[in-house]
Amino acid sequence: MNHHGNRPPGKQATLLAQHPARLVKDAFEQSQTGMVITDAEGRIMMVNDAFCRIAGSDRAETTGWPIEDFFVSLHPFSGLPGSGDDTHNTALSWQQEVLCRQSDGESVPVLMLVDTLQDDQHVPRGRLYSFVRFTTPGGELLDERHWVHIDPMTGLPNxxxxxxxxxxxxxxxxxxxxxxxxxxxxxxxxxxxxxxxxxxxxxxxxxxxxxxxxxxxxxxxxxxxxxxxxxxxxxxxxxxxxxxxxxxxxxxxxxxxxxxxxxxxxxxxxxxxxxxxxxxxxxxxxxxxxxxxxxxxxxxxxxxxxxxxDHRLTSRLKEKYRLESQLSEAIHLPDRHFALHYQPEFDRNSLRCTGMEGTLRWKHPERWQQPPSHYLDAIARLGLGVRLNRWMIRAIIADHRQWSDDASPLAQLPISLYLCEAHLAQDTFDSRPLDHFLRHLDTPSFEWLTLKVPAQGLGSDLDRATHMLKRLEQLGIRLAVEELGSTPVDLAWLSRLPFHKATVDAQLTRAHRDGRRLVEASCRMLNSLGIEPVIVGIDDEKVAADMEATSARLVQGDLYCPALSAKALTAWLDEHQPPEE
CATH class of the missing domain: 3.30.70.270 (Reverse transcriptase/Diguanylate cyclase domain)
Structure with missing residues (x-):
């Protein structure tokens, strides 16, 4: 018969070391996983050294304190259910990402695993918390940035x-x-x-x-x-x-x-x-x-x-958004901030004024000298092109009505106006198409009005643009293409649209080595389609000389006459318009 007292001392020590209670204690103490046992109120009863290292505290600073004081999480801390609570719907174990704050103030991301400890009656009496930091195969701790993909404090990507x-x-x-x-x-x-x-x-x-x-x-x-x-x-x-x-x-x-x-x-x-x-x-x-x-x-x-x-970019963008802020304010009060001027168009042979183009002038003390095209991109970005276009149409109608009442010869001249691209796409702030807007204006006829369609507007939704252009033609409005040659256009499609004029920019001669030939080729192509070319942008004698041999009859530019106010235009016409033959 063997008795414990007869066992050799070495054997007895081995058995004591292998006792389950001792093994559990050693595992708890020696684990590199931070481990904490709390009571039913969530106060710390036991911690191991690994947790003290993670939390940056010693045992005396942890025992008796609430466990939630040692980590931060997006998720609210869940207390243990009381004896009278329904525990069936309460999770007994879960895991979540948390931050443990160390003594140096840095937050260390860890994975927290929580297991509920129950008594023989399955009543929760505490919890076991395990805090895991991943390490490399060599045992080195991974930098917290390389641990998980989500920042546990904010829920954002890390x-x-x-x-x-x-x-x-x-x-x-x-x-x-x-x-x-x-x-x-x-x-x-x-x-x-x-x-x-x-x-x-x-x-x-x-x-x-x-x-x-x-x-x-x-x-x-x-x-x-x-x-x-x-x-x-x-x-x-x-x-x-x-x-x-x-x-x-x-x-x-x-x-x-x-x-x-x-x-x-x-x-x-x-x-x-x-x-x-x-x-x-x-x-x-x-x-x-x-x-x-x-x-x-x-x-x-x-x-x-x-x-x-790039500090220069900072300055440029600051100026850009200052401009857009000023433009937005101006467009919402257009009568206060804008004026409409008119630039004559001429027959280069007789130098008679054959029409005029309505152009925008901003009354801003620093901005008014810039041409209208300088602001078109900014206005389009702000989504305010339709508002400004409508104001210009109303202003032109008011001037034309005044000229008619005064029996001015200006009332007999056609007026053209740049049409913003958003009108073609029917992308209006109030969902009202351009033809509906025009029908509600107090105007007996639109036969004197030409709307100039931007060439780039003819390259996106052709069917939608075509439909709108034909509806404008039914109102008696004439149509022109603006800046042909600067944007690729489908010529077969262009020939089917009701355009009677197209502008070609003389400044192409400065932008391209063969600019003069390009202008002439555009004029010949337009003439063959039954569309009359108008060479615009003739601002000095050199450009005029380059355009002398082109086949276009109509010209426009500051060399002939700059854009003038309605009042100044009346005086100019009386002085400069040669008599009809």
């Missing part, structure tokens, strides 16, 4: 996911020869806010910041958190400097309302640096570094500023 998307976007942009924009966002003076409200409250505010930024970022863009108070936006589908400027302004506006922190109201701003691919950088690391450098440039100007890597 550096790893952003880097993957940026790698893919750069490869796509290189193949398609397109641009990308990277916006680096730094929350101004956030460290002071963190010190004032505490790290836990600061983390909550960062979550609020992330949600506000996410609400204004376009669905096709990527918003990521790099860590601390730094965010990045990748503009992949529309990575132009202009798009970056618009998105940056929306991001800064999203932070303008104050943030609530208890009984405090915190005002936060952001400095944003923008780097463009391929202009500023052609690889991932350099692009991020360039955008980060632009943040420092922005901060030098003060909080809440924006800067591009």
């Amino acid at each position: 550096w790893l996911l952003l880097r993957d998307r940026l790698d893919h976007a750069l490869a796509q942009a290189e193949r398609a020869d397109t641009t990308l924009a990277l916006l680096f966002i730094d929350i101004d003076r956030f460290k002071a806010v963190n010190d004032a409200v505490g790290h836990i409250e600061g983390d909550r505010i960062l979550g609020d910041i992330a949600r506000r930024l996410q609400q204004v970022v376009r669905s096709k863009d990527t918003l990521a958190r790099l860590g601390s108070d730094q965010f990045v936006v990748l503009l992949e589908k529309d990575g132009t400097a202009e798009a970056a400027q618009v998105v940056a302004e929306r991001l800064q506006e999203a932070l303008e309302p104050p943030f609530n922190s208890g009984d405090r109201y915190l005002l936060l701003t952001s400095s944003i640096g923008v780097a463009l691919y391929p202009g500023d950088a052609e690889d991932l690391e350099t692009l991020v570094h360039a955008a980060r450098g632009a943040v420092f440039t922005a901060r030098k100007k003060g909080p809440g500023r924006l800067a591009f890597v």
Whole structure:
């Protein structure tokens, strides 16, 4: 018979070391996984060394404290169900991504696994928490940026996911020869806010910041958190400097309302640096570094500023958006800010005025000297072309009615007007097509009016444009093509449309070596289609000399007469119009 007392000492020690309770204790203590046991109220009863290292605390600083004091999560902490609660619908185990704050203030991302501990009656009496950090095969801890794809505090993509998307976007942009924009966002003076409200409250505010930024970022863009108070936006589908400027302004506006922190109201701003691919950088690391450098440039100007890597671009875009802001204000009050001038058109043989073109003049003290075409792109971007076009049509009708009442010879001259492309696409702010708008104007006839269709407007939706042009023709309006030769046009299709005139820009002679031949070829082609060419842009003697041999009969330009106000045009016509033969 064997008795325990008869066992050799070595054998007995081995058995004690293999006792289940001892094995469990050793596993708990020696595990590299941070482990915590809490009571039913969620207060810490036991921790191991691995958890102390992750949390940056010793055992004395952890025991007795609530477990939720040692991590931050987007998800609310779930307390243990009480004895009277329904436990059937309560998860007994789960896992989630959290941040554990270390003693140096840095947040370490870990995977937290939670297991509920039950007594013999299946009543929860505590929980076992396991905190896992992944390591390399050599045992080295992975940098937190390379751990998971989602930042647990904000729910945004982290550096790893952003880097993957940026790698893919750069490869796509290189193949398609397109641009990308990277916006680096730094929350101004956030460290002071963190010190004032505490790290836990600061983390909550960062979550609020992330949600506000996410609400204004376009669905096709990527918003990521790099860590601390730094965010990045990748503009992949529309990575132009202009798009970056618009998105940056929306991001800064999203932070303008104050943030609530208890009984405090915190005002936060952001400095944003923008780097463009391929202009500023052609690889991932350099692009991020360039955008980060632009943040420092922005901060030098003060909080809440924006800067591009190319400082000249910052100035140009600032001026561009200043112009658009002024234009938008002016177009909503056109009678105050704009005036209509008229530039005569001439028969080059008799020098008689054969018609005139209505042109826009902005009464802005710095802007009025620019030609109308200088603003067309900006007006189109603002979506205000239809509004301004309608105001011009009303103003021309009022001037023509006045000339008719005064029996002025100007009433006998046809008037042409540039038609914005949005009218052809029937892309109007009030869904009212141009012909419907014209029918409701107090005008007995439109036979004196010519609408000049932009050549680029004839290259998109041809069927829709054709339908609109024929409806305008039914109103008695004559149609012309503007700037033929600057945009490819289907000649077979052009021959089927009801155009009676087309303008050809004489400045082609300066833009192309064979410009004069190009102008003449355009004039001959138009004549063969029964469309009369008008050579425009003849502003000096040299250009006039280059155009002397062309077959066009009609000409226009500042050399013959600049655009004049309605009153000045009346006086000019009385003095310069030769008598009819």
